[in-house]
Amino acid sequence: MHRRITGKLVIATHNPGKLAEMRELLAPYGIEAVSAGELGLGEPEETGADFRANARIKAVAAARSAKIPAFADDSGLVVDALDGAPGIHSARWAGKPADFSAAMARIERLLQERGATTPEKRRAHFVSALCVAWPDDHLEEVEARVDGTLVWPPRGTAGFGYDPTFLPDGHARTFGEMTSIEKHGLPPLGLGLSHRARAFVKLAEIALDRR
Ligand code: ITT
Numbered sequence: 001m002h003r004r005i006t007g008k009l010v011i012a013t014h015n016p017g018k019l020a021e022m023r024e025l026l027a028p029y030g031i032e033a034v035s036a037g038e039l040g041l042g043e044p045e046e047t048g049a050d051f052r053a054n055a056r057i058k059a060v061a062a063a064r065s066a067k068i069p070a071f072a073d074d075s076g077l078v079v080d081a082l083d084g085a086p087g088i089h090s091a092r093w094a095g096k097p098a099d100f101s102a103a104m105a106r107i108e109r110l111l112q113e114r115g116a117t118t119p120e121k122r123r124a125h126f127v128s129a130l131c132v133a134w135p136d137d138h139l140e141e142v143e144a145r146v147d148g149t150l151v152w153p154p155r156g157t158a159g160f161g162y163d164p165t166f167l168p169d170g171h172a173r174t175f176g177e178m179t180s181i182e183k184h185g186l187p188p189l190g191l192g193l194s195h196r197a198r199a200f201v202k203l204a205e206i207a208l209d210r211r
Contacts, residue, residue, distance in 0.1 A: 002206040003138050005069060008032045012062035012072040014043055015091070017160025018196075022073060024180060025200045030211035033071075041065050051075065051088060051129035052143055059133035067135050073196060075128040077162045079107060079150065081116040090162065101154070104165045108152050119149045126166065128195035130203050140207045144198035159183060168193060 009031050011022050019035050026033050036043075044061040048054035055074035062070035076090030086093040086103070094103040116122050129143040147169050154164030156176025163183075164176030175183050175194065185193025192198040204210075 002140060003134065004209060005029075005031060005071075005132060005140075005207050006209075008034065008068050009132075010034050010036060010039060010041070010062050010066045010068055010070045012036045012041070012058045012070045015160070018073055018075070021180065021184070021194075021196055022071065025184065025186075025197065026071075028210055029204070029208045031208075036062055036070075039066055046074070046088070048074075048088070051127050052131070052141060054088060055129040055131035056133070056139065056141065059131040059139070060137065063133040063135050063137075069132055069134045071130070071132050073128055073130050073199075075126065075195060077107075077166070078125050078127060078145075079111075080123040081114050081121055082107065082110055085110075094161070100161050104154055104162060107150065107162075107165070111150065111152075122150045124148060124150050124166065126162075126195040128199040130196075130199045132203070132207060140203065142199045142202040142206070144192075144195050144202060146193060146195045146198065 011019055011033050013019050023033055041062055044057050046054040048057055051074045055072045058072035059070045076087050078084050078087050094100050125145045125147045127145045132140045148167050150165050151167050155174045156164045159175050164174055167174050183194050184197040186197055192201040
């Protein structure tokens, strides 16, 4: 049985770009959202083997500490020519403090080494696994992806992370050149464009009531 999300929710992320997007996605549903940072929650170690497992680790840890339902996203960029890297290690490739220019340059260097110079050889997708966990360990989990190609040099300053290098299929602008509304591509204007928005549309279907 699916469970509806009502009342207060902690957004279990320490990534400001994601936090902003997750708040925007929740906005039409009348959910009061507080962030893990505002509650002073720690960051659990992401020891899962895939996106879904890591989203679950983050949501369960936050729900148990905060004693209210928690919403987590685990996401990343999966590059075909790099055998799926950086994948679940997408944040780690940027180092600490995060330097995504360096991470995008590293991907480009590896693509060049493999002779991946045409769009067909530069296929990639973003994945987002979303998990909502309740303090009694009930879970709602969804996952989605968006396919595209990697451009070089990076284009645009909007968004976060690898956005400037990712050109979603069917579009002429990278995520870094889109407003957040375009990147989400949500109804009534669209059906969900980004990985996170597509996963969120699935979550809304099973667990959210529009205000
Ligand atoms: P939390 O675990 O605290 O949520 P994080 O940044 O460590 O933050 P992840 O482990 O899920 O999160 O790493 C995902 C990385 O993948 C993120 O840091 C970005 O580099 C990249 N990423 C995910 N979604 C993205 C998006 O919509 N646009 C650009 N890059 C994205």
